[in-house]
Amino acid sequence: LAKTTQPISMDSYEGQEVNITCSHNNIATNDYITWYQQFPSQGPRFIIQGYKTKVTNEVASLFIPADRKSSTLSLPRVSLSDTAVYYCLVGLSGGYQKVTFGTGTKLQVIP
Amino acid sequence: GAVVSQHPSRVICKSGTSVKIECRSLDFQATTMFWYRQFPKQSLMLMATSNEGSKATYEQGVEKDKFLINHASLTLSTLTVTSAHPEDSSFYICSASQRETYNEQFFGPGTRLTVL
Numbered sequence: 001l002a003k004t005t006q007p008i009s010m011d012s013y014e015g016q017e018v019n020i021t022c023s024h025n026n027i028a029t030n031d032y033i034t035w036y037q038q039f040p041s042q043g044p045r046f047i048i049q050g051y052k053t054k055v056t057n058e059v060a061s062l063f064i065p066a067d068r069k070s071s072t073l074s075l076p077r078v079s080l081s082d083t084a085v086y087y088c089l090v091g092l093s094g095g096y097q098k099v100t101f102g103t104g105t106k107l108q109v110i111p
Numbered sequence: 112g113a114v115v116s117q118h119p120s121r122v123i124c125k126s127g128t129s130v131k132i133e134c135r136s137l138d139f140q141a142t143t144m145f146w147y148r149q150f151p152k153q154s155l156m157l158m159a160t161s162n163e164g165s166k167a168t169y170e171q172g173v174e175k176d177k178f179l180i181n182h183a184s185l186t187l188s189t190l191t192v193t194s195a196h197p198e199d200s201s202f203y204i205c206s207a208s209q210r211e212t213y214n215e216q217f218f219g220p221g222t223r224l225t226v227l
Contacts, residue, residue: 036218043115043204043218044155087154098145099216101155 004088004102011108018075020105022088025069033064033071036087038104044087048073075107083109114138115207117219124195125227132190132222134205140185141207145216146178149202161188195226 005023012018024033032051036044048055050062050071061074075082085104114137124130134144143162147155159175161167161182169175177199179191188207192199202223206216 034215041202041221041223043117043206043221045218046215049215098157098160100157101147103154 003100004090006086006088006102006105008103009106009108011110012078013110014079015077018078018082018107020073020075020086020088020107021070022073022102023070024088024090027068027090031090033062033068034089034099035060035062035071035073036089038085038087047086078107078109080109080111083107113209113215113217115141115205115217115219117203117205117222119222120220121223121225123225123227126196127194129191129193130195130224132192132203132205132224134188134190134207134219136186136207136209136217139207139209139217141188141209142185143208144182144188145206145208146180146188146190147204147206149204149221155204158190192224195224197226200224200226 032049034049035047037047038044048057048060048062050064052064055062063072085106087101087104089099091099116135116137118133122130145160146158148158149155157170158173159167159169159180161180163182163185167180177193182188202221204221206218208216
């Protein structure tokens with residue numbers, strides 16, 4: 001299983017763009033990169049998933065360089081409600097494939 | 112679509128009793144379900160993987176006789192914490208994946224277990 005490394009915590013002011021980078025040096029060829037958001041006492045919520053280059057949806061963008069050894073989650077114009085823990089997961093090339101959660105990044109949005 | 116529910120959302124029990132937690136996929140057939148445990152301010156730790164109709168595969172260090180997992184149908188998996196003790200108090204989360212979108216896992220809302 002590919003191991004991921006993320007910053008433990010980040011602070012940002014409301015309205016700013018936040019970029020959280022995840023390192024996954026031993027990512028396998030078939031692995032997807034998936035980001036989840038978790039609020040206290042709730043299950044993780046899917047944010048975005050990608051395999052290579054750039055993916056954008058209504059809440060975030062995901063940038064993946066050509067070597068795929070890292071990825072960056074970009075949250076545009078964060079608000080206080082974006083305060084949460086963000087996890088980067090690598091794997092899921094098959095639904096029955098287990099994944100390992102890293103430490104996650106605790107994002108604190110400041111008014 | 113792809114909603115996973117858990118029941119109960121919160122349970123308090125006495126030490127020595129057994130507690131069953133249900134995980135259901137509401138609008139899809141879950142070929143594989145995963146059970147995680149999360150202690151305060153820590154990340155999710157995978158406990159076991161279960162495939163419908165077969166025995167669960169437990170992670171190293173997880174006692175299979177203490178944490179009984181049953182995945183009897185494509186929409187239901189249960190986790191039974193047997194003879195619970197205070198150290199079993201934790202947040203238990205399940206996730207499910209389906210054959211059609213194999214590269215996604217859908218997480219339940221979690222169950223808070225407190226053992227007195």
